[in-house]
Each structure stands twice: as structure tokens, then as C-alpha cells.
Amino acid sequence: MAGGFRRFRVAAKVPESDVITSFYLEPADGGPLWDARPGQYLTLRVPAKGGAVLRTYSLSCDVAEPSHHRITVKREGRPSNGADMPDGVGSCWLHDHVETGAEIEVAAPRGAFVLNEGSDRPVVLLAGGVGLTPLLSMLHGLAATNRRAWFVQAYENGAVHAMGDEVRKLVAASGGRIRAHTVYRSPTADDLAAGLHQDTGFIDRAVLQALLPLDDYEFYMCGPTPFMVAMYRLLREFGVPKHRIAYEFFGKATSLEALAETPAAAPKVASRAPSAIAGLAFLTNPGARAVPDAMPKAAADPEQPATLHDGDTALLDGDVVFARSGASAQWRDAAGSLLELAEEAGLAPEFSCRAGICNTCRCKIVEGDVTYFEDPLHPPPAGEVLICCSRPVGRVVLDI
Ligand SMILES: Cc1cc2nc3c(=O)[nH]c(=O)nc-3n(C[C@H](O)[C@H](O)[C@H](O)COP(=O)(O)OP(=O)(O)OC[C@H]3O[C@@H](n4cnc5c(N)ncnc54)[C@H](O)[C@@H]3O)c2cc1C
Numbered sequence: 001m002a003g004g005f006r007r008f009r010v011a012a013k014v015p016e017s018d019v020i021t022s023f024y025l026e027p028a029d030g031g032p033l034w035d036a037r038p039g040q041y042l043t044l045r046v047p048a049k050g051g052a053v054l055r056t057y058s059l060s061c062d063v064a065e066p067s068h069h070r071i072t073v074k075r076e077g078r079p080s081n082g083a084d085m086p087d088g089v090g091s092c093w094l095h096d097h098v099e100t101g102a103e104i105e106v107a108a109p110r111g112a113f114v115l116n117e118g119s120d121r122p123v124v125l126l127a128g129g130v131g132l133t134p135l136l137s138m139l140h141g142l143a144a145t146n147r148r149a150w151f152v153q154a155y156e157n158g159a160v161h162a163m164g165d166e167v168r169k170l171v172a173a174s175g176g177r178i179r180a181h182t183v184y185r186s187p188t189a190d191d192l193a194a195g196l197h198q199d200t201g202f203i204d205r206a207v208l209q210a211l212l213p214l215d216d217y218e219f220y221m222c223g224p225t226p227f228m229v230a231m232y233r234l235l236r237e238f239g240v241p242k243h244r245i246a247y248e249f250f251g252k253a254t255s256l257e258a259l260a261e262t263p264a265a266a267p268k269v270a271s272r273a274p275s276a277i278a279g280l281a282f283l284t285n286p287g288a289r290a291v292p293d294a295m296p297k298a299a300a301d302p303e304q305p306a307t308l309h310d311g312d313t314a315l316l317d318g319d320v321v322f323a324r325s326g327a328s329a330q331w332r333d334a335a336g337s338l339l340e341l342a343e344e345a346g347l348a349p350e351f352s353c354r355a356g357i358c359n360t361c362r363c364k365i366v367e368g369d370v371t372y373f374e375d376p377l378h379p380p381p382a383g384e385v386l387i388c389c390s391r392p393v394g395r396v397v398l399d400i
Pocket residue numbers: 041055056057058059071072073074075076077078079082085086087088089090091092111130133134248249250251252274275276
């Protein structure tokens with residue numbers, strides 16, 4: 001099938017909460033499952049008006065499970081104040097139209113938000129809302145090791161808290177090595193009677209300090225953007241080094257460090273978060289709500305020519321030349337990707353997934369060559385490259 005997609009059959013469709021449903025997927029051709037790492041996601045081709053769209057969903061299962069993959073999806077209906085707006089394309093298609101027995105098109109697991117399986121450090125998983133999905137897969141991975149782990153989760157209330165039983169089983173089987181802590185912002189009377197949450201309000205400094213003995217943890221977090229900003233700020237205040245904090249955005253990928261350093265201003269939620277996610281700002285402390293709509297970017301140097309002419313790029317002596325902006329930079333492996341190098345140089349190329357899926361970061365390569373550390377889902381035409389998932393091979397000149 002074109003573009004690396006295979007057909008998978010929905011072996012089971014299981015409601016997990018009022019708004020979240022799991023889909024158990026088996027290869028329709030009877031072939032093997034994909035190899036995957038805990039934390040990775042699948043890409044689905046979703047039928048839509050005007051052609052298919054791609055949507056990514058984290059694996060929520062134990063990736064060692066031999067019979068199926070599982071994704072767990074929150075239905076993103078139109079906002080309550082948006083009568084004229086459409087429902088979310090992918091999640092509502094899955095919830096409303098894909099039933100057990102249906103076949104869907106799926107591309108192989110990808111993503112760098114993965115459990116560091118080579119480490120024996122204790123792990124803290126911080127989940128907000130449906131952001132629990134990749135972390136639950138990691139929790140399954142951790143259950144098969146001797147590592148200590150804390151699964152700290154924030155939900156509005158029990159009605160939207162998915163997969164609590166599965167987490168409790170992992171905790172019970174771990175002999176005290178794995179602990180879970182659940183915080184409801186607004187528990188109902190039924191929640192208070194059920195006693196399945198341990199705190200009310202937000203995951204804040206007091207909650208983490210009471211839970212976590214002093215240690216050298218690895219932190220993994222996923223949830224609404226304001227939730228992650230609040231958690232990142234807290235962890236950095238605790239002195240956790242940046243390289244011990246891994247995170248995944250369910251919206252447009254961006255830098256949490258830059259968001260966390262942005263001073264709080266007007267009380268509003270990041271507009272980049274899908275509206276349904278932005279509505280969950282209350283999962284975290286109100287101080288985190290003031291996230292700007294756009295990442296601060298250093299302005300391009302107005303002294304630089306807007307466009308270089310043929311041959312001019314030789315004047316720019318970096319390994320990587322951004323010809324249109326008249327900037328250049330030395331390549332370092334620590335930069336990660338050409339996109340990140342461009343951002344460090346103060347440029348703001350277009351991007352969305354930062355994972356080789358959407359082709360938003362596609363640009364012309366004027367000179368030189370690149371190598372991909374993540375294969376593009378749809379390779380760009382000759383003479384163009386995806387900068388979010390590539391590094392230079394020697395000197396390159398890009399039309400940026
Ligand atoms: C790496 C990664 C992993 C992910 N894993 C998961 C996962 O495990 N589970 C999960 O549930 N999600 C996950 N997501 C999110 C998922 O990919 C989708 O973004 C999500 O399901 C919403 O997609 P959609 O097509 O349903 O909604 P979209 O069509 O993208 O719409 C999003 C929201 O915007 C609203 N909207 C649409 N048009 C407008 C408009 N004009 N004005 C205002 N609002 C509008 C819609 O009503 C909807 O609420 C993940 C995302 C990433 C990047």
C-alpha cells in the first residue's frame with residue numbers, strides 16, 4: 001500500500017470513559033504486528049471531504065503484546081460555543097463510524113518520545129487527560145522491569161478518567177514498585193463515594209513533594225499544553241535537569257522550554273492547542289494558563305539581504321546555509337535536526353508534526369545533501385527535503 005500504509009482490522013472497540021474509546025487493531029493481512037517502542041504512535045489515514053487526512057494516535061498498549069496494537073482516542077466534538085464549527089475529523093470518524101470489524105489504513109509506529117529502556121533510573125509519568133495514552137504504554141514497559149515508577153494523573157473527574165482499572169492492575173502486580181496517584185479537579189458525588197482519586201485540585205508542588213522521595217528521576221509527560229507548561233516549570237524549579245524531562249504534544253510540536261520561560265501575562269490558553277484540549281486548562285494551576293499564541297522567535301537580522309543570488313552562499317561559511325534569509329550555522333549533532341538548527345539561528349520555518357509525516361517543513365535544497373533520521377512518510381520530490389527529520393551530509397544550502 002502506498003506511503004507505507006497497511007490495512008488493520010478493528011478487533012474490538014472498547015469505551016474507556018464518557019469521551020475516550022480504545023480501538024484494538026490486528027493486521028488485516030494476517031501478517032505480523034509492527035515493531036514498536038513504548039511511547040510511539042501510529043498514523044491513520046482518515047477519509048475526509050476533499051481527500052484523506054492523516055491523524056496520529058499513540059499506542060496505549062503493551063508493545064510486547066503479540067496479538068494487537070491498541071490506540072485510545074478522545075472524541076473531539078465541536079466546541080460547545082461553536083454550533084457552526086465542524087466536529088474533529090479523525091476522532092469523530094473513529095468514534096462515530098468505525099466499528100468492530102472495520103478495516104482502516106495505518107502506517108508504522110514512529111516518534112522519539114519513547115521510554116529510555118537502557119536506563120535503570122526511577123521514572124515519573126505525568127499525564128493530563130487523554131495524554132495518558134503513551135504513558136500507559138510506558139507503564140506496561142516499566143512493569144516488565146525492576147524500575148520504580150510513579151504514574152501521576154490529572155483529570156476533570158471520574159467520568160473522563162480512562163483506563164483506571166488497567167493502571168490499578170499494574171500497580172497491584174508490582175509489589176509496591178509502581179505507584180499511581182490520581183488528581184480530580186472537580187470530583188462528583190459518585191467520585192467521592194468511589195474513592196478512586198487521591199487528591200482534588202491540581203498536580204502542584206505539594207502533591208509532587210509529598211509523593212516523590214528525593215531521587216534522580218526520569219520524567220515523561222503528556223497532556224494539554226498548559227498542563228505540560230505547569231509541570232515543566234515545577235520540575236525545573238525542583239532542579240530537574242532539562243535532559244531528564246521528555247514530553248510529547250498532542251497538538252503542533254514545539255519547545256516546552258521556550259513556552260515555560262515565557263512570562264505569564266493575560267489569562268488565556270494557547271490557541272495552538274486544539275480547542276477541546278485548551279478547554280482542559282483547569283487541569284493545571286491557573287498560573288500556567290498564560291501561554292502565548294506563538295513561540296517567541298528572534299527576528300531575522302534586518303541588515304541581512306532578503307535573498308541571496310547565485311554564488312553568494314559561498315560568503316556564508318557555516319555548514320548549513322539558509323540562502324533566502326542570508327543566515328548560516330555550523331552543524332552540531334546536538335542540534336537534532338535542520339529545523340531545530342534553523343530555529344536556533346533565529347529563523348521560523350513552517351512546521352507542524354516535526355516527525356516526517358505532514359510535509360509542512362518541505363523546502364528546496366539548493367546545494368548538498370541530507371540524511372533522514374526518520375524516514376518521511378511521503379518522501380518529497382527530488383530537489384526538496386523535509387528539514388524536521390533530516391541532518392546535513394557535509395555542506396548544504398537550503399532555500400529558507
Ligand atoms: C504525537 C501525537 C500523538 C497523539 N496521540 C493521541 C492519542 O493517543 N489519543 C488522542 O485522542 N489524540 C491523540 N493525538 C491527537 C490527535 O492526533 C488529533 O489531533 C485529535 O484526535 C484531534 O483530531 P481531529 O481530526 O478529531 O480534530 P480536528 O479536525 O483536528 O479538530 C480539532 C478540534 O478543533 C475543532 N475545530 C474544527 N474546526 C474549527 C474551527 N474552524 N474553529 C474552531 N475549532 C474548530 C474541532 O471541533 C475539534 O474539537 C495525538 C497527537 C499527536 C501529535
